[in-house]
Amino acid sequence: MMDPEVSVRCCIAGGGPAGMMLGFLLARAGISVLVLEKHADFLRDFRGDTIHPSTLEIMYELGLLDEFLRRPHQEVRTLGGQIGDEFVEIADFTHLPTHCRFIALMPQWDFLDFLAEHAKRFPAFHLKMEAEARDLTVDSGVVTGLLATTPGGPIRVKADLVVAADGRHSALRERAGLDVLDLGAPMDVLWMRLSRGPDDPGQTLGRVDTGRIFVMLNRQDYWQCAFVIPKGGFDEIRARGLPALRQKIAGLAPYLRDRVDELKDWSDVKLLSVSVDRLRMWHRPGLLCIGDAAHAMSPIGGVGINLAIQDAVATANILTPKLLQGSVSQRDLEAVQRRREFPTRATQWLQVVLQNRVIGRVLASTAKMSPPFPVRLLGWVPFLRRLPARLIGLGFRPEHVGASALG
Ligand SMILES: Cc1cc2nc3c(=O)[nH]c(=O)nc-3n(C[C@H](O)[C@H](O)[C@H](O)COP(=O)(O)OP(=O)(O)OC[C@H]3O[C@@H](n4cnc5c(N)ncnc54)[C@H](O)[C@@H]3O)c2cc1C
Numbered sequence: 001m002m003d004p005e006v007s008v009r010c011c012i013a014g015g016g017p018a019g020m021m022l023g024f025l026l027a028r029a030g031i032s033v034l035v036l037e038k039h040a041d042f043l044r045d046f047r048g049d050t051i052h053p054s055t056l057e058i059m060y061e062l063g064l065l066d067e068f069l070r071r072p073h074q075e076v077r078t079l080g081g082q083i084g085d086e087f088v089e090i091a092d093f094t095h096l097p098t099h100c101r102f103i104a105l106m107p108q109w110d111f112l113d114f115l116a117e118h119a120k121r122f123p124a125f126h127l128k129m130e131a132e133a134r135d136l137t138v139d140s141g142v143v144t145g146l147l148a149t150t151p152g153g154p155i156r157v158k159a160d161l162v163v164a165a166d167g168r169h170s171a172l173r174e175r176a177g178l179d180v181l182d183l184g185a186p187m188d189v190l191w192m193r194l195s196r197g198p199d200d201p202g203q204t205l206g207r208v209d210t211g212r213i214f215v216m217l218n219r220q221d222y223w224q225c226a227f228v229i230p231k232g233g234f235d236e237i238r239a240r241g242l243p244a245l246r247q248k249i250a251g252l253a254p255y256l257r258d259r260v261d262e263l264k265d266w267s268d269v270k271l272l273s274v275s276v277d278r279l280r281m282w283h284r285p286g287l288l289c290i291g292d293a294a295h296a297m298s299p300i301g302g303v304g305i306n307l308a309i310q311d312a313v314a315t316a317n318i319l320t321p322k323l324l325q326g327s328v329s330q331r332d333l334e335a336v337q338r339r340r341e342f343p344t345r346a347t348q349w350l351q352v353v354l355q356n357r358v359i360g361r362v363l364a365s366t367a368k369m370s371p372p373f374p375v376r377l378l379g380w381v382p383f384l385r386r387l388p389a390r391l392i393g394l395g396f397r398p399e400h401v402g403a404s405a406l407g
Helices: 017-028 053-061 065-069 108-119 171-175 234-240 242-252 304-325 330-364 373-380 382-393
Strands: 005-013 033-037 074-076 078-083 086-092 103-105 125-129 132-139 142-150 153-164 180-182 187-195 205-209 212-218 222-230 270-272 277-279 287-289
Touching (some): 005 142, 017 033, 017 108, 017 125, 033 153, 053 065, 074 212, 086 382, 108 125, 132 171, 153 304, 171 287, 222 242, 222 330, 234 242, 304 330, 373 382
Parallel strands (some): 005 033, 005 153, 033 125, 078 205, 153 287
Antiparallel strands (some): 074 103, 078 086, 132 142, 187 222, 187 270, 205 212
16 A cells, blocks of 8 residues: 655656556656556546557557567558548558558557556556546645545655646646637547448448548457547437437448447447647646647547657656756756647647538538549549558657657
8 A cells, every 4th residue: 555645756647648658768767657547447438549650669669569569459551431432542551661551459458558567667667546636736836746546545646747647637737727728629429339240341441421420440350430420419319319320320331230239228329529629838837738638639530649659758758867867847848848739739730620621511511422632632643642641640740769768
């Protein structure tokens, strides 16, 4: 059982991709780090499974790639979509300048378990499950630690740096009074699982037709499906009943017709309320927000996990020498925001343009759809499919594990 008061160099609230990767990197450099995760394990609802080439490259740089890829996963090398009656290839990852020229689909809990397992090999790494960060401790305007609840009672953690990696509903960013810029989203997403038959297509794909968008990720024996709906439209869909939803899905992907009954009740359908936001300032003295806590991303491109990882790597690159040598200044925290703000803003800008100009319009459409000219062009000219692959697979500023992160 942990003492009621613990002292570490860095305390990270949240054991998601951002928190676990940062915990791993800091502990690897010999910095004492405590990660608090409010859940008892990583095995929770579906939260996205896409491990992009940029993250796989980081695993390579950490010497973990071969072992990582021995875990069950699927590899997506191209992305395509059916718009109306036409199928178009949209992205081709096979030309990326990375060791892995594919997206790996792996349940997020397996990825987090893998990181935790490796991080635990470093004596400086401490992970406390079922520990919920509730509040910050502040002394003369400087964050000096946090208060958390655990099954053994409340604990107080003293830390030179607190990192809020507690996700899109971050309690710590709220406690810190950091200002959130909400960019809005015209849609929500319903996530569900349907089994995959031997004669189903192999490719991960999207289907777009009159007022409907349906994305299917090939998970070998099942499809992880995303049904995009207008923002706030879930109540209306529920009121129309599950048979109507099943019918819509079967209309978009007729080969699922014999399986839509696997959606037995509404507990088989999970609502992701899409939000796109970012903090104007990611820090205050003694506190830094990263990952979704600093910027919730739209699901477009499935980049949330990867941006969270990139934030963690940049944070480790910039702050490791500071944490090893002395204290972390406000200027150091500013440097992390400066480094990661451009890729965040650029990605969100692109997502918002696509949300408003494409997704919003498709959801409002009543006529039969056909691919717009730029999408047709991707279908005709294979070379052009490298651009979306680069944006999705690597993003605007891929990070690399720097020598400074080694301490
Ligand atoms: C349904 C769904 C589908 C998604 N699909 C994809 C996808 O396909 N690809 C993709 O890249 N992204 C996807 N995302 C987004 C992706 O999950 C996030 O962008 C990513 O996980 C962000 O990582 P993070 O570490 O910043 O935050 P999170 O993954 O949200 O992790 C935060 C962690 O902090 C814990 N926590 C919260 N509050 C506290 C507290 N007070 N104290 C201690 N612990 C706390 C949470 O339990 C959680 O484990 C999806 C999200 C959802 C909800």
